[in-house]
Structures are given as structure tokens and as C-alpha cells.
Amino acid sequence: MLAGYAVYVEDSRGRRFPEPKHAYRNDFQRDRDRVIHARAFRRLEAKTQVFTRRYSDHFRNRLTHTIEVSQITRTIAGALGLNVDLAEALALVHDIGHPPFGHAGEKALDAAMRAQGLFFDHNLHALRIVEDFEQRYAAFHGLNLTFEVREGIIKHSRDYDAVEHPELAEYLLDQRPPLEAQLIDLTDEIGYDTADLDDGYEAHLLTLDQIRSGVPVFDRFFREVEQIYPDVPDKLKFNETVRRVLNQFADDLISNTQTRVEKAEIKDLSDVRRHRERLAAFSVEVDMERRQIKEFLYGNLYYSPSLAGEKEDAERIVTELFAFWMENPSALPSSYREKAEQESLPRVICDYIAGMTDHYIIAQYEQRCGS
Ligand code: MG
Numbered sequence: 001m002l003a004g005y006a007v008y009v010e011d012s013r014g015r016r017f018p019e020p021k022h023a024y025r026n027d028f029q030r031d032r033d034r035v036i037h038a039r040a041f042r043r044l045e046a047k048t049q050v051f052t053r054r055y056s057d058h059f060r061n062r063l064t065h066t067i068e069v070s071q072i073t074r075t076i077a078g079a080l081g082l083n084v085d086l087a088e089a090l091a092l093v094h095d096i097g098h099p100p101f102g103h104a105g106e107k108a109l110d111a112a113m114r115a116q117g118l119f120f121d122h123n124l125h126a127l128r129i130v131e132d133f134e135q136r137y138a139a140f141h142g143l144n145l146t147f148e149v150r151e152g153i154i155k156h157s158r159d160y161d162a163v164e165h166p167e168l169a170e171y172l173l174d175q176r177p178p179l180e181a182q183l184i185d186l187t188d189e190i191g192y193d194t195a196d197l198d199d200g201y202e203a204h205l206l207t208l209d210q211i212r213s214g215v216p217v218f219d220r221f222f223r224e225v226e227q228i229y230p231d232v233p234d235k236l237k238f239n240e241t242v243r244r245v246l247n248q249f250a251d252d253l254i255s256n257t258q259t260r261v262e263k264a265e266i267k268d269l270s271d272v273r274r275h276r277e278r279l280a281a282f283s284v285e286v287d288m289e290r291r292q293i294k295e296f297l298y299g300n301l302y303y304s305p306s307l308a309g310e311k312e313d314a315e316r317i318v319t320e321l322f323a324f325w326m327e328n329p330s331a332l333p334s335s336y337r338e339k340a341e342q343e344s345l346p347r348v349i350c351d352y353i354a355g356m357t358d359h360y361i362i363a364q365y366e367q368r369c370g371s
Helices: 027-036 039-046 062-079 084-093 102-114 122-133 147-155 166-171 179-202 208-214 216-228 234-263 269-274 284-302 305-327 334-342 345-355 358-369
Strands: none
Touching (some): 062 084, 102 305, 102 345, 122 345, 147 166, 147 179, 179 208, 179 284, 208 284, 216 284, 334 345
């Protein structure tokens, strides 16, 4: 049973190229499946989330992170009476526009583009992937996703200015996105906050004492776990604690969003869209706990000296390869050389690099720039 304020698939604004209905999958289920079958989706498996493969094969990569976000999203969307198929499709596609090497790669690619008077934005890149780069259908470029999925790709994590981005005019930039899209930024954060504590601890870059003193919500649940299981190994206490933190954040997002929707007397999707602010939100207390985890991870993990070398390598590889193809466009693959006849060379190089996996870009670097 969907809530009145959910997105109803039968009210979808539809696809760019009309297609006959499927016999037993609705349009959002088909969009979810199209994302899963996309090449760009499979490549997430070989893209860094926080830790490169050098650390361990069981740490998160962008694909397993995406699967975890999609699990959290399905649970929360279901509890709120939202359209789970749409929310799941949006969770699965949310990181599809990320370049290799995590945030270091993104930063370097954006810097290279800014030096050319352009910029790189992973949401806009994700839209280019699903609208153009994926080649699966004879009749059109891209995946021909429904309006609501494309809108969610653009609007799930931030607002775009209508004056700065006239090309996005069709996505109703003056309105809030549906709750299914609003959730994604928050479920993404629930996913990576807890996962990064976990991987950071496993990597021995974070100690239990350090996490307990830096993350109050973790310490609170850890004390509770110690009472119930005083004799189990630390790692199990740790896992039980992370599980409780994740549950607390998910519970809070559900109940606080529900309360905000009721207070604002939101009845249907147009109320959600017209409301002055986003309705999906943590409570003030949990929002503070979430920020404390984030600040802890920035202060102790993301910029830790142990990860610094790999970050510098990542930035150097992206920067030098970008410069190499700027100087030697004839060394680009033929499909990209053809694109460069219609689009600016920096944009074409940026698209090429952004699509690469970590090991593909390393191989390219060794071949083109030596090492
Ligand atoms: Mg993410």
C-alpha cells in the first residue's frame, strides 16, 4: 500500500521514447533492471569507495556500497509507504557517475576541467551516462529511463540553479524532488558512515578507543553491547554496535520524516514538490550524531597519512592523463575522436576518464605517461 504522497508509477511522466508496457514489470522496476544491466553499473565493482584493493578484497567498493545503500533505501522507503521500486532504482544509480579513485579522482578531474573553463559534476555525468553513453537499444541512445528516475539522478543530493543550468529546465528545478529521491542522500550517508567506521577499524587505521572517544553515539551503544555480551571478542562488540547505530539512524529517518510530513499536512506528491524545503530528514539529535561521525571520519580516516600516498597517486594519474590527451588527441580511441568533432576536447577526455575503472586508468597511465 502506497502512501498518498508516494510516486505512483501509473502517474509517471514517462520515457523520452515511448515504449510498449512490459507484461509483468512496471516502468520503475524496468528502470531498476536497466541500471543493473548497464556497463557503467558493472564498472562500479572496480572503482574505489574509500579503500583501494591494496587493503583488502572485503572492504567496500563502489558497487558493494551501492548495494548496501539500496538495501537501506528499500527498507526505509517501504516503512514510509513510498514507491520502493523507484527508490531502489535511484539508490542503484546514485553513484554511477563517479570517476575512478573515489573523491581524489573526482577532485582532480574537476580541477583539470576548471583549468579549461569547465567543470566535472558526478550527477550531471550520471545523467549523460543514462541518456547517451549506454548503448543497448537499436532505436535510441542511452537507457530511456522514466522522467522520475532521471529527475532523481539530478536532484537527489543537491539543488541546481535554473539560471546556471538551463539544460536541466525539464527537471522542475524550482520544485523539491519526490520523497523517494530525497531519501537517497540520507541513506547514502547512513551507508557510508557506518561502513567507513567498519572498514577503517578492519584496516587498523581506526582503533576502538579512538572511535569510542570521537563518536558519542558509537560509545553509547558500545556500553549497551558490553552489558549484554561482556565476554565476546571486540570485533563482535564492534559489529553489534555498528548495527545499532545503523538501525538508530534508519529508525530516526523514518519516524522524523513521517512526523514532518504529517506536520506539513502533506497529502500528495504535488504537496511534496511544492513544500518550501525537503521533508526527508533526521531529527536534530540524530543529525548531530551523524555529523559527529562524519567529522570524525574526516579528521581520522579520509585524510589519514596512510591513505595520503594513494590520494596523491590518484590525483597525479588523472591530471597527467588528462594533459596527455589534451596534447595528443589522436591517441584517443576512435569513438572518442569522433565525439571530439561535435563536443569540446576537454569534455570528451573528461567523459573518457570518468568512465574508467581504477585498474584501467592505471594501465592507461603506465602506457601513456610511463611510471
Ligand atoms: Mg554513495
